Amino acid sequence: MFSESAANGFEECSATAKWLLSKTEIRPLVGIVCGSGLGSLADILEDQIAFQYSEIPNFPKSTVHGHAGRLVFGMLKKTPCVCMQGRFHLYEGYSIQKVTMPIRIFKLLGVETVLLTNAAGGLNQDYNVGDIMIIKDHINMPGFVGIHPLSGPNDERFGIRFPSMSDAYDRELHQLAHGVGVELGYGDFLREGVYCVLGGPSFETIAECRLINKLGADAVGMSTVHEVIVARHCGMRVLALSLITNKAVLSYENQEKANHEEVLQTGRWRAEQLVKLFTTLVPRIPRGNNT
Numbered sequence: 001m002f003s004e005s006a007a008n009g010f011e012e013c014s015a016t017a018k019w020l021l022s023k024t025e026i027r028p029l030v031g032i033v034c035g036s037g038l039g040s041l042a043d044i045l046e047d048q049i050a051f052q053y054s055e056i057p058n059f060p061k062s063t064v065h066g067h068a069g070r071l072v073f074g075m076l077k078k079t080p081c082v083c084m085q086g087r088f089h090l091y092e093g094y095s096i097q098k099v100t101m102p103i104r105i106f107k108l109l110g111v112e113t114v115l116l117t118n119a120a121g122g123l124n125q126d127y128n129v130g131d132i133m134i135i136k137d138h139i140n141m142p143g144f145v146g147i148h149p150l151s152g153p154n155d156e157r158f159g160i161r162f163p164s165m166s167d168a169y170d171r172e173l174h175q176l177a178h179g180v181g182v183e184l185g186y187g188d189f190l191r192e193g194v195y196c197v198l199g200g201p202s203f204e205t206i207a208e209c210r211l212i213n214k215l216g217a218d219a220v221g222m223s224t225v226h227e228v229i230v231a232r233h234c235g236m237r238v239l240a241l242s243l244i245t246n247k248a249v250l251s252y253e254n255q256e257k258a259n260h261e262e263v264l265q266t267g268r269w270r271a272e273q274l275v276k277l278f279t280t281l282v283p284r285i286p287r288g289n290n291t
């Protein structure tokens, strides 16, 4: 049952981090993960050094349209960053340990703060396509049945056996992101809410959307939560944003159907605002004081 735990084991991750650090002089403090259709966020980095995932030892390969599969190092103003242009999902067939391995590599590269983005379906009836939701909490559905990135032997070099998740989403970073959003004039489409992760790859049924909405979720997707848990386990601070790319279907009267093309299109449409948000936010992230 735990045979995959080596996929994100300390030795494997250290070897990959060492390889990367030998190829670049950039020592990243901020790690960014681009959601579906949001790969252009990597373009904000200057003096880039990029690696195809296929050339990085032990790294998985991207298989999803809209996830380029490149790890980009670069500077944002004076902040050294590393950016995953493409993430991994359980439905691609990767173990949950492999899906989250890059987050541990971030840690071993020296990253202090992780900024995660995703495309998500809006369950909250007040939400519109194009809204940016600052994630304040999550519901880990796969975790309810034991599909959890920290299952298996715990390696204390990363973190403790039973990490708390009531402080998963850093409140200071949340305030900072909110303030920057308002300052940029995004107040009308800036939200805060709860993200629910499901396994995918099929989109949800109407009954499933109704259920998770009643449970308190404002948005639904197939990623991010596993990465957040692993980042918090090893003490990195987390800010996560969902771009509401489509409205989840909650009524049998509604003929609409979720589809990945719409998800990617909305990502491209809002990319400019997300780029401005990150470009303004990253230089203001406090350094040190990891929890």
Ligand SMILES: O=P(O)(O)O[C@H]1O[C@H](CO)[C@@H](O)[C@H]1O
Pocket: 034, 035, 036, 064, 087, 089, 117, 118, 119, 120, 200, 221, 222, 223, 224, 259, 260, 263
């Ligand atoms: O969460 P990200 O990677 O943004 O991708 C979202 O978009 C895809 C569905 O269109 C799913 O993979 C879902 O999780």
